[in-house]
Amino acid sequence: MGRRVLVTGADTYWGGRMIQALEADAEIDVLVGLGTSAPAVTFERAEFVRADQTYSILNRIVHATQVDTVLHTFMIVDSAGAPARTIHEVNVIGTMNLLAAAGAPSSPVHQVVVKSSSLVYGSTERDPATFTEETPRAHAPRSVVERSLVEAEGMVRDFAEDNPSMLVATLRFADTLGSDIVTSISKNLSRPMCPSVFGFDPLVQFVEEDDVVRALEFVTQHRLAGTYNVAGDGRLPWSDVAAICGTRLLPLPPIHPSFAVAPLVLLGIFDFPPELEALLRYGRGMDTSRLVAAGFEYHCSSASAVQRFARSLHQRKSPRRRSAGDVCERNVEQLFRHSRSVACTSDRDVSAGRAPPPRP
Amino acid sequence: MPQGPEPTRSGQRDSGRSDVDEWGRSERVRALARRIYGPVYSRWFRTEWEGLDKIPDAGGALLVGNHAGAIPNDAPVIMHGIETELGRPVYGLADYFFRSIPVIGTLWSRAGGVSARPDNAYRLLRDQGQLALVFPEGTKGPSKPYSDRYQLRRFGRGGFVEIAMRAGVPVVPIAIVGSEETMPVLWQVPRIARALGMPYFPVTANVLVMGPIGAIVPFPAKLRLRVLEPVTFDVEVDQDRYPKSKVMEESERIRQTMQAALYDMLSHRHSIWFG
Numbered sequence: 001m002g003r004r005v006l007v008t009g010a011d012t013y014w015g016g017r018m019i020q021a022l023e024a025d026a027e028i029d030v031l032v033g034l035g036t037s038a039p040a041v042t043f044e045r046a047e048f049v050r051a052d053q054t055y056s057i058l059n060r061i062v063h064a065t066q067v068d069t070v071l072h073t074f075m076i077v078d079s080a081g082a083p084a085r086t087i088h089e090v091n092v093i094g095t096m097n098l099l100a101a102a103g104a105p106s107s108p109v110h111q112v113v114v115k116s117s118s119l120v121y122g123s124t125e126r127d128p129a130t131f132t133e134e135t136p137r138a139h140a141p142r143s144v145v146e147r148s149l150v151e152a153e154g155m156v157r158d159f160a161e162d163n164p165s166m167l168v169a170t171l172r173f174a175d176t177l178g179s180d181i182v183t184s185i186s187k188n189l190s191r192p193m194c195p196s197v198f199g200f201d202p203l204v205q206f207v208e209e210d211d212v213v214r215a216l217e218f219v220t221q222h223r224l225a226g227t228y229n230v231a232g233d234g235r236l237p238w239s240d241v242a243a244i245c246g247t248r249l250l251p252l253p254p255i256h257p258s259f260a261v262a263p264l265v266l267l268g269i270f271d272f273p274p275e276l277e278a279l280l281r282y283g284r285g286m287d288t289s290r291l292v293a294a295g296f297e298y299h300c301s302s303a304s305a306v307q308r309f310a311r312s313l314h315q316r317k318s319p320r321r322r323s324a325g326d327v328c329e330r331n332v333e334q335l336f337r338h339s340r341s342v343a344c345t346s347d348r349d350v351s352a353g354r355a356p357p358p359r360p
Numbered sequence: 361m362p363q364g365p366e367p368t369r370s371g372q373r374d375s376g377r378s379d380v381d382e383w384g385r386s387e388r389v390r391a392l393a394r395r396i397y398g399p400v401y402s403r404w405f406r407t408e409w410e411g412l413d414k415i416p417d418a419g420g421a422l423l424v425g426n427h428a429g430a431i432p433n434d435a436p437v438i439m440h441g442i443e444t445e446l447g448r449p450v451y452g453l454a455d456y457f458f459r460s461i462p463v464i465g466t467l468w469s470r471a472g473g474v475s476a477r478p479d480n481a482y483r484l485l486r487d488q489g490q491l492a493l494v495f496p497e498g499t500k501g502p503s504k505p506y507s508d509r510y511q512l513r514r515f516g517r518g519g520f521v522e523i524a525m526r527a528g529v530p531v532v533p534i535a536i537v538g539s540e541e542t543m544p545v546l547w548q549v550p551r552i553a554r555a556l557g558m559p560y561f562p563v564t565a566n567v568l569v570m571g572p573i574g575a576i577v578p579f580p581a582k583l584r585l586r587v588l589e590p591v592t593f594d595v596e597v598d599q600d601r602y603p604k605s606k607v608m609e610e611s612e613r614i615r616q617t618m619q620a621a622l623y624d625m626l627s628h629r630h631s632i633w634f635g
Contacts, residue, residue: 125459128479129383135479199462203384237384240377254462282459285382287483 002029004108005220006067008055008098009074010048011035013181014115017213018073019046025221032065034058034074053086054093058101062109069111070102071220075152077117077173079145080184080273091148092155099159103166111167113220114156115212118174118205118231118286119146123278129203132287133172133227143274160225167225171215174231174286175279177305178209179312184271189245190313195261195270195280196238198251202283203235208300208308218296228294229286232302238280244303245310254281383451383484384469390449393471394440401440404580405433405538408635411587412445420485420529421590423450423493424520425536426512426618427501429543430562433578434536438493439472441585451484453494457559478523486527486597496520496611503560506544510537510622518604518611521593525607528597530590533614535621537585541632542578582635588621 005022009015010033019033023044031046033039036053051057062070074094076087095114102109121131126138141147153170160168175185188194207215207230215230242249250270252260258277264270292298300308380386401407415421423442425434439450449472456475459465474480476494484490495501496515504513524531545562553561566574591614595602629635 125456125465125475126477128477128483129474130479130483132479197462199464199466201466203380203382235380235382237378237380240380243377 002027003069004028004030004032004065004067005069005071006032006034006062006065007046007071007073008034008094009072010043010046011037011039012074013040014073014212014216015039016041017209018071018216019043021213021217022046022071022220025217027221030065030067032061032067034061053090055097055101058097059104062101062104062107066108068108069113069220070098070109071113071115071216072098073115073216075115075117075149076145077119077149078183078273079143079275080187080271082145084144087144087148091145091152095152095155099155103159103163109166111220111223112156112159112169113216114153114168114170115216116153116156116170116172117149118172118229118284119275120149120153120172121284121286122146123275123282123284125282127282127284130285130287131229133229133290142278145273145275167223169219169224170227171219171291172227172229172286173212173215174205174207174229174284174302176209176212177206177309179308179315181209184273184276186309187271188276189242189247189309190316191269192247193250193269194242194245194247195257195264195272195276196242196249196251197257197277197280198254200254200281201237201239202280203285204238204241204279204283204302205231205235205285206302206305207231208298208305211298211300211305214299215291215296218291218294222295224294226290228291229288230291231286231288232298232300232305233288234302235283235285236303236306238283241306244306245313380470383472383474383480384466385449385451385472385474386470387449389467389470390443390472393436394444397436397440398444401437404578405437405542405583406580406635407437407441407583407585409441409445409585409587412441414587414590415442415446415448415491415532416530416590417446417448418489420489420527421491422481422485422520422524422527422529422531423491423534424496424531424614424618425493425534426510426539426622427495427497428504428509428536428539429502429541429578430545430564430566431543431576431578432495432502432539433542433583434495434539435493437536437539437583438534438585442491448491450491450493453481453492455499455559478519481520481523482527485523485529494520496615499559503545503548503562505548506540506546506565509540509544510626512615512619512622515611515615518607521607521611521614522602525593525595525602526598530592531614532590533588533618533621535586535588535618535625536583537622537625537629538581538583538632538635541581542583544579581632584625584629584635586621586625588617591617 007015007018033046033048076082076090141150261272265272435452442450451474453476458468484492497513500513544565547563549561
């Protein structure tokens with residue numbers, strides 16, 4: 001019997017990517033995507049279910065679909081643009097309801113994979129240069145997003161303890177760069193000027209977006225449990241990152257840089273969430289040997305992730321590329337596949353030919 | 361758009377631009393620091409070593425020294441000496457306070473400074489087999505008055521012994537004579553230290569003799585360093601905790617060996633300036 005997988009955050013970038021990746025997995029029979037709004041990407045065979053952001057109806061969905069694996073990608077790890085309340089609702093309450101549904105009596109779920117972030121370690125002068133999965137957090141979280149992630153991970157830990165037969169994996173991802181993902185950091189790096197804190201040149205570590213998808217897939221397929229750091233090999237100074245991306249550093253005063261930068265943030269010139277300020281002072285590095293020992297192979301180091309991003313930046317900026325065409329094409333595909341107005345069935349077959357099983 | 365379709369500079373490179381390792385140390389910055397510090401090391405302080413061969417050529421070792429002088433010169437002298445004589449990098453462990461100072465924190469890190477956290481020391485010594493330098497007296501060493509010169513302070517809580525035990529590396533004690541006279545502390549101004557958030561704020565003889573420039577310029581005392589017999593511990597490595605009695609006993613024994621070596625070196629010293 002094949003596996004039945006539920007992916008949360010199906011309407012977000014990561015949920016969409018994960019569903020697309022898992023759709024190619026022949027071992028997975030049923031794939032259910034859960035999201036709060038219509039997904040941005042088209043799914044070949046996954047079913048999409050719309051839910052509120054705290055997943056309060058999840059219990060019934062889990063029961064009805066009899067999923068054995070839950071892939072929780074819906075965690076906000078970038079506080080720019082997200083109000084504090086939303087971050088709390090999504091990360092803390094969403095995770096709570098998800099775990100409640102997965103751990104309910106007679107729940108069919110065997111495995112839970114949680115996409116977390118290296119933000120749970122924080123970044124201060126007191127922290128070690130390299131965090132292992134066992135490094136305890138040395139100080140109370142200061143930003144809303146960190147606090148919510150620490151709280152969510154605490155619930156995941158309790159859940160794993162209360163359900164010893166359940167495979168619970170938490171993946172802590174470094175800051176992500178790639179050709180498609182948009183984060184505060186990638187937005188800053190794509191502009192002519194990018195913030196730094198005067199007198200600090202921290203070492204930062206990145207993970208390439210495809211490696212994020214591959215790591216989540218790896219843990220799901222190999223049924224791993226435990227906590228894993230996920231980051232590309234090596235670290236580079238922030239000044240190098242900026243130089244590779246072809247942007248100039250604008251040093252902010254080291255005392256209260258967020259006040260100095262506030263007008264620029266309002267004007268949309270910079271993105272400067274509180275967790276970025278800490279990173280731009282002290283950086284963050286992770287030991288990734290545990291996941292490598294489990295058999296995972298990275299395609300990209302930190303430096304090559306930055307370089308790939310820089311190349312895609314160059315392509316994005318070049319005037320020829322337009323994404324509007326893709327959107328039109330997608331709409332036409334949709335029409336061919338699902339619309340009753342399509343009279344000629346051969347067109348429907350041609351377009352559906354790429355999907356492994358035809359829709360019922 | 362000012363940026364336009366101009367090619368990114370990454371095209372010509374295959375990896376990052378600088379040679380910074382995971383600790384923030386840059387060999388290029390070290391080479392520059394050695395060029396600048398070279399004359400200070402050999403002309404100003406006329407540094408001389410004894411027993412350099414006792415420092416292992418390979419594998420991890422925890423170097424411990426006595427810490428003295430308002431702005432201690434012992435750390436750069438030991439790092440410079442071992443790097444030029446043995447060709448091995450030395451990571452200097454120091455208070456995390458340095459990391460939070462703009463510019464200085466970054467330079468300190470590029471020059472081989474690492475904050476003295478047990479996790480950092482363990483990773484350096486056990487996982488990477490590097491040389492790490494630590495001053496177990498901490499700020500109590502350089503802040504002590506000149507009248508207490510060469511009187512070793514308490515060696516913290518013996519954390520350095522515990523880390524060496526866990527990492528399974530020897531402790532190599534280094535006794536330094538002359539450092540106390542490079543920048544003697546006459547008295548302390550705790551109020552200014554508190555206001556500036558610094559661990560201590562001394563008034564040094566250098567400032568009285570040389571004026572403001574004396575705040576950073578040391579006296580040209582002759583520096584002699586003696587590497588003592590490496591200390592190994594007969595305990596299981598990689599334990600979470602070691603008996604405090606054992607740790608404190610070893611720590612105290614190392615402190616006494618160093619104190620004895622200091623007295624011996626001082627008794628053979630004829631002049632502060634010529635050794």
